[in-house]
Amino acid sequence: IVNIDVLNPINSYDFDVRSRISNYKKQNATLFTLVRDEDLYGILTAIRNVEDRFNKNYHYDWIFANNQEFSNDFKIKVSNLVSGNSKFIKIPNEYWSYPEWIDQLKARKVRAKMKKLKIKYGHLESYRHMCRFNSGFFYRLPELLNYKYYWRVEPDVNFRCDINYDPFKYMNDNNKTYGFTMAPYELHTTVRNLWSTVLNFTSQYPEYVADNNNFEFLTDDNGETFNMCHFWSNFEIADMDFYREEAYSKFFEFIDKSGGFFYERWGDAPIHSMAVSIFLNKDKLHYFDNFGYYHPPNGQCPRSFEERLKRRCDCDGKRDYNWSQISCIPLYFELNGLEKPNGPTKQRL
Numbered sequence: 001i002v003n004i005d006v007l008n009p010i011n012s013y014d015f016d017v018r019s020r021i022s023n024y025k026k027q028n029a030t031l032f033t034l035v036r037d038e039d040l041y042g043i044l045t046a047i048r049n050v051e052d053r054f055n056k057n058y059h060y061d062w063i064f065a066n067n068q069e070f071s072n073d074f075k076i077k078v079s080n081l082v083s084g085n086s087k088f089i090k091i092p093n094e095y096w097s098y099p100e101w102i103d104q105l106k107a108r109k110v111r112a113k114m115k116k117l118k119i120k121y122g123h124l125e126s127y128r129h130m131c132r133f134n135s136g137f138f139y140r141l142p143e144l145l146n147y148k149y150y151w152r153v154e155p156d157v158n159f160r161c162d163i164n165y166d167p168f169k170y171m172n173d174n175n176k177t178y179g180f181t182m183a184p185y186e187l188h189t190t191v192r193n194l195w196s197t198v199l200n201f202t203s204q205y206p207e208y209v210a211d212n213n214n215f216e217f218l219t220d221d222n223g224e225t226f227n228m229c230h231f232w233s234n235f236e237i238a239d240m241d242f243y244r245e246e247a248y249s250k251f252f253e254f255i256d257k258s259g260g261f262f263y264e265r266w267g268d269a270p271i272h273s274m275a276v277s278i279f280l281n282k283d284k285l286h287y288f289d290n291f292g293y294y295h296p297p298n299g300q301c302p303r304s305f306e307e308r309l310k311r312r313c314d315c316d317g318k319r320d321y322n323w324s325q326i327s328c329i330p331l332y333f334e335l336n337g338l339e340k341p342n343g344p345t346k347q348r349l
């Protein structure tokens with residue numbers, strides 16, 4: 001027999017299920033997915049998850065973007081599962097092509113070299129356009145300009161626990177800018193020159209560096225080197241005004257000019273992570289716990305049995321990545337003075 005006490009709310013945000021309230025005022029927010037036609041079944045799985053665990057109660061809009069036209073088949077099957085409005089966008093060419101200062105022959109040679117070295121996605125041209133688009137362009141799409149917050153969703157992700165409150169409202173009420181669920185280590189072979197480029201920017205524009213920032217999360221030796229800690233950007237809930245404002249706009253332009261999207265394989269995850277950790281005070285960042293977020297091959301799962309019951313989780317607490325030895329979440333907690341969750345920490349996966 002399960003003690004039903006564990007089913008009681010723990011704070012005012014939990015179990016704030018809005019379907020019970022007919023005139024819920026939504027935030028200025030949208031779900032957002034970059035996807036290709038061929039990822040149809042992966043994205044349907046993800047949509048089913050987000051709807052079941054969250055959006056069926058809130059009906060936020062969902063914007064789907066693609067560098068090619070979506071097929072009708074894709075649009076019909078996708079919008080059928082989304083409980084808010086679905087919008088489908090073809091990305092303009094200038095957001096998905098080489099800027100004129102890139103030497104495309106040099107870029108091709110880099111891809112060939114990375115292919116030989118078997119660096120993940122190192123051989124792919126499309127992956128680089130994707131990372132650049134996610135770093136500097138998605139929030140400029142006309143359809144996204146209408147919104148403040150976005151929640152990024154990728155094909156094949158799962159939410160393995162109920163989300164019984166509105167995370168957009170949490171962001172707004174608590175004045176948060178960037179929300180994340182996981183923080184792994186980056187592959188150092190993809191970002192060799194990123195750190196020095198970022199430091200060149202901050203020494204040129206010290207006025208953008210926040211006083212009480214999260215810089216220490218990024219380095220173990222006082223800024224000498226990047227420690228590879230970053231927020232996993234396949235999940236993000238964030239305020240796009242941050243990207244649209246001066247600091248990030250200048251920052252993106254600067255790193256884009258350096259060519260690292262094409263001459264290396266810089267990911268949007270370390271780029272977002274460095275920007276929010278340097279230009280924002282650390283109280284603007286938020287770790288979303290207890291979503292049971294899973295992006296193959298790693299997932300977050302509440303360590304406490306009671307939390308898992310209360311939130312109807314279908315993940316295995318023993319398989320939680322966030323408190324394993326290959327995660328930067330423990331460092332984030334330490335630097336922010338957060339209380340560690342119940343359950344064993346720093347376990348091996």
Ligand code: GDP
Nearest residue numbers: 034035036039065066067126127130154155234
């Ligand atoms: P990973 O998460 O780093 O393994 O990379 P993914 O393959 O999941 O790609 C990241 C996101 O970009 C996902 O939402 C993909 O659907 C999307 N994506 C990747 N490449 C392309 C592309 O060439 N075109 C479009 N439209 N979406 C892409």
Ligand code: MN
Nearest residue numbers: 154155234295
């Ligand atoms: Mn992915």
